[in-house]
Structures are given as structure tokens and as C-alpha cells.
Amino acid sequence: MLSSALPWPSLTVEWFPDVELSNRKTPAVKKQRLLLGTRTAGQGDEFLRIADTTLPDFEADKKKTPDLYKFDSDLGEVASYTDAFNTQVNITQRINHNGEINRARFMPQNPNIIATLSSTGATYVFDRSKHSLSPGRDFRPDISLNHHKEEGYGLCWNTFDRGLLLTGSGDSTVALWDVNQVTSANSSLSPKEVFKFHTQIVNEVEWHPFHSNLFGSVSDDSVFRITDIRSPQSAITSTTPSYTSEAINTLAFNLANEYLIATGSSSKDITLWDTRKIPSPLHNMSGHTDGITSLQWSPHFPSVIASASPDKRVIIWDIAMMGEEQTPEEAAEGPPELLFVHGGHTDSVFDISWNPDVPWMMASVADDNQLHIWRPSSTIVDLEP
Template sequence: MRERGKGTVPSVDERYAQWKSLVPILYDWFANHNLVWPSLSCRWGPQFEQATYKSRQRLYLSEQTDGSVPNTLVIANCEVVKPRVAAAEHISQFNEEARSPFVKKYKTIIHPGEVNRIRELPQNSKIVATHTDSPDVLIWDVEAQPNRHAVLGATNSHPDLILTGHQDNAEFALAMCSTEPFVLSGGKDKSVVLWSIQDHVSILASEAGSTKPPGSISKHATRAGGSNQKPADSPSIGPRGTYHGHGDTVEDVQFCPSSALEFCSVGDDSCLILWDARTGSSPVVKVEKAHDADLHCVDWNPHDVNFILTGSADNTVRLFDRRNLTSRGVGSPIRKFEGHSAAVLCVQWSPDKSSVFGSSAEDGFLNIWDHEKVGKKQDSRSPNAPSGLFFRHAGHRDKVVDFHWNASDPWTIVSVSDDCESTGGGGTLQIWRMIDLLYRPEEEVMAELDKFSSHILTCPS
């Protein structure tokens, strides 16, 4: 073990064993699913069934194979246990090397290349976009796509639409707009590219003399250009706009939650850039050296559009207020969060509370923060903890490459890690919800504890 001062840093196995012993105390519900192949992205799909004790929901993930079988986009059905239903002993009884009974594969799409990113369309959550190691964005209607058997030599599934416009590979930066069926991407060509799926629908409608709802994808179309390497029966469209301002690869992009024409991007040039499609293709605000290293991820607060989060290879998460940024790129973060010991790979605001967000990193941790607690009484109770940190998910044993808050089931998260060497499989998918005593208002928790104490005192021995 590595020495740090007078103490020692626990090994991965020791850290994991300690975490596992605390699972019944820290979690309201927990499910562990050992993957056959690593997954680089995981996303919640639509909820399609509600029962008394659980709900059923689509789950999107990928399988990154070694070439012995094709790469796939997987649509799974997930059973999500409702709050305060699972018993503590049931939560703690899971096998790291087994598949979870809560996760069942529903459909497999044979993907042309590795699936690096998955994003669902808010206006029509059966439509997803994927990034692979190519310049194109692939659009899939996951319900209409046929179920495929992933065996060596199987042909690729055909995307329902291909978005063209990048001049070099675009592997990771991908976002869908919450207000319009717009798609945003960034790539190695240092550009940010914007498309409207509605453009494709409009062209088809004018040709057929009919209309389709936003976010729909037609099967009856011919391709609009592109190279011979693209599937012959997949239509394609070009961008609405291409935006230049980064000096290196664009690693992540995000729409402003209240506008389809405002968005932001981060990249390996350490810059955070804000854009407005109405003002042209140049940056509105460019924050130079937003971090001390490459920026990997960005998210825009859906509750307060002034707040933007960034995560970086400098191991930190930073919070920017766009009101403090100027056209000359002057501006500094209003908060720095220093709770990771390796590069931050993903940041995302909670849909349930405006001041809460999560961050995952190569150190194997998924941290949950509340920026409103920084410097307050609740924050000072754990003097050794990073300021603002109120929960640390330590169930993964290697880098946590992606996670996603569940908008249909409050405080529920799916996370995925690339830890095949330590799990005997391809990686680990975990679905979990921390115990509500950690995030409920303090006065509410204290009142409940008082009620519980009085009940114990009045019970006959």
C-alpha cells in the first residue's frame, strides 16, 4: 500500500469491503449487475409500468467488445424498487459476479463501431443518438429497430438517421435539447455542430404531402448524400450550424435548458465556451483556462440557467455563474469542488434539487454534492470531508465512466464502471438510491427520529 503521511491508503479491495459492509445503512435500494462487456455509457429511458412496490423502465447501455462478437447498443428493462420498500438484508445480499434480476435485456442493436455516448431525445425518449469513432452522429428509433443476435459476422443494424457535418471523428461530445428536437455534437475537428431532427421530418413531409410530430423518424426515405461507407438505406441530413472557437478536441457539449439556440462546450484546450446560434458562429463568451488541464464534461443547471458545471483532468469540479462572465473571457468559478483524486469524467445536476449534482471520476468514486451547503453548519459536521460533499458512492472498483439521474424516480442513479479486471466480467452496472435521511430537510429528519425514540420508550419490554 502507498504511504501518505503516517497513515496508509486502503487498497481497492479493502475500500470496497468497507463500503459493502455499509450498504444496508447507506442505501434505500441497491442493485449490482455484472456486465459481459464494458459499457461506456448508460441512460434511463421511458418508464412504462407502475406497480405497488416497483416500476419498470427502459435502460440504455452499450457493449464494447473485443471483436469476437459485434459491438452493440442494448435496450434493457429495469425494475426500480420504490422508496422504503427494500429490506436492509435484501439490499446487502448481492453477488458481484452475477447478473442482477432487476435488469433484463430487451433488445440488441448491432452498432457500427463502439458506442461511446448515448443520449435520449426528451420529446420522444424512444429516439436515441449515439457517438462512435466516426465523424457522424447516429439516430436510432429503439422501439422500431429489429432485435438482433450479436454473433461474429452479423451485419450492422441500420441507423434511422445519420447526422453529417464533422470533418473528423466526433467520439464523445453529444447532447439533446429539452425544448426542441435538436442535437449538438463536438469532435476532433475542434468544432461544435448543431442539427434539427425536424429538418429531416420536414423534408419527408413536403415530399409525401403529410406531417409528422416532432422527434419522429420516417423509414421511407432515400439518403441525402454522404459517402458509400454509410448504410444505403439510412437517410442523412447536414447541420443547421457549425461553430468554431476551440483550439483542440471538443470533449462535451450541453444545451441551455431554456433555449434550443444557446449552448456551451468544453474541450482539451481548457476552455469553456458559451454560444448563441442567433448571433453567428463565433463564441459569445470564451473562458480561457477554465481549469488547469483538459476539460472532460459540462452540465447546465435545469433549475437555474445561470449555473454551469465543469469537470476536468485536474481532478476538480468547478461551478461557473454565467452572469460573472464577459465577452473578453474574464471570469472565474464561484466554487471549486476538490473531492476526487483522479480525472473527473462526468458531471450532472440532479433533477430533484437545484443545488445538488453528481460527479464521477477515474478514482472509482461517484460523489454527490450540494453547493448550497458549502460553508454552512451541515457542511462543518465532517471537517475532513471536502466542502459541499454529502454522499460518496464507493461501490465501483475502477473508473466510473458514466452515470445518469433518474427523472422518473427521485434520487435514483444508474452508474457504470470499467472494472473488468476486478469483477471477473466486462464491467459493473449499479442502480442505487441513497437513504433519504441524507437528503431530507434536517428538521424533518429530527422530527422523525424523535417520534421513533418516543415509540421505543413507550413500547413494553
């Protein structure tokens, strides 16, 4: 596990897709980038941050790769590789920001374009290639998106249609934006459409990975809803508060099965849904001791999903293990789907991100000012791609 102390906590983390491979001078390593923010609680300036980190190249000559499969019995993870490589996380670019960054996500079609949701309720878009590596005095977003009156955490780019962005907020609305409508720098933009079908805080929004016009949203009103932007008045499908009285905090569409969706709620459970059978849930998974605040399916293994919680833990689950028989000892440790628990953080975990290049590797950020880059031991999972 790599643990890096940040000057301020980050509420958001996302791996960039690019990978810089090793050269002859530094064999068996690769460089990757991370998208981070700040939360200073008014004690300092706020920045959108880009970080570089050097990681082992597991596919390179294994003779030049240190023993990274050594098991840490305390954490249940691979041993730290800090001694083997310069794995310090380096902040390579800082961009001034107005308010704490609740969420930041890059545009899939152009990772230089980054959207942020601020604690002020505002949404901003930056072209990081047009900003210096060191921040100036002025706050200069490339686009200001004006609608939300309260802060939010729902932020998602459309993977099919370049420039389409969804935001969700404490004002109970979901806004659809088309940043292609902006023709000049430092412009303001109004929503293309505003959806008002939730009655309480919208906690997260996510575009469907198989259908360009569909998105999911979850709310404190205990409703999970799938909407078609072409006919938003009628939900494609939705749950009702009769299923759970708890807030639904997060959702994640499976990347391989278009009908499979996971939601996480304040009830501490992860619920799996088959959209053809809603409102009846497919399966529930319990393992956290506090509400679920983040879910993300693995881009490498379709049955694997990770969850994060204020209980200071990140849990990796494998739903392929549903229904497997357990011994009493195994059952005492958790359900059969519970594959691995990362317990290295000492405060609430805010966000998680699977590494797009290295199977099983994950980044997590928490209120303890820590960025963790980690993956389970080879004694638990097959680390080979």
C-alpha cells in the same frame, strides 16, 4: 445497491422517462428502462442496448415494501434489494452498431429516437420502434450523420426544438444537426452548421435548459464557452486558458437557475460559474483523485449535483452546504458540500444518470463491466420525495 454484470462495458447510460407501475401479482414494484451501449475493443459485435429493470415502488404500500433503508456500513448505501425482488437487469432489445458506442441519448420529445456517437467518429440516429428486439446481420441506422473525422463524446438533443442535435468531437468542431430534414429511411445527413471556435478536442456539448438557442461546450483547450446559434461568431460568454491549463471535460447547466453552470476538468475539481460574472469562478469543489468526466444536476433537488471520475467513484454534492462550518473531523472527510461517495466500482466510471422518477437514485457504468443502480442511505439523505 443493485449491481449487474454486463457482457461488455458500457460507456453510456441514461434512464428512459417511462415507468410501468406494479400490478396485483407483483405489488410494490415498478419497471423502468435504461439506455446502454457496448465497448468490446474489437473482441465482439457492438450493440445499442435497451434494458428493463424492476425496482421497489417506494410510494406503494410500505407494508409490502422490504426494509430498504438498512444501512450498509461498507458502501454507505441502502442494503441490496436483490433478495426481495427480481432485480436482474434484462436486455430487451439489441440493435447492431458500427463501432463502440461512446455516447447514446434519446430524443426528449420521442424517446424511441436515439442518437449515438461512435468510436469511428460517425454519428447515427435510430428509431428503435422500427428495429427488431433481436439484431439481424446488417447494420441499418435510420439516419447517418456525416461530418466528424474523429471520435467524440459530446451529444445532446435540444429540449425545446424537436430534432435539433449537437455533437462534439476530437476534430475540435461542434456540429448542429436537424434530423427533421430527413424525408426517407436509411438516409445520410450533413450538418446544418459547423462551429470551429475550439482549438482542441471538444469533450462535451449541452443545450441550455432555459434558452433554446444557447449551448455550452468545453474542450481540451481549457475553454468553456456559451454560444448562441443565431450569432455563433461571438461567444455569449467564455473562459480563457489563463484560468486553468487543464482540459475541461464536462459541463452541466443547473435546471433551476439559468445563470448557474458546473464544469469538471482534468484538474480533479468541479468549478461553479455564474454566467453574469465569468471569467471569475463562483466556487471550486475538490474530492476526486482523478479528472472529472461526467456531471449531472439532480432533477429533484436543484442544489444537488453528481460527478464521476476515473478514480472509480461517483460523488454527490449539495452546493447549499457551501460555507457551512465544519469540525476538524468533518473537514478531514471532505468539504461541506460533499454529501456522499459511491465507491462500489472497481474501475473508471464512464457515465451517470439520475433516475427521473425516484429521488436520489442513480445509475452508473464503469470499465469493470458493471451497471450499478444505487442511492444513499436514509441516514445520510431524506429518501422521501
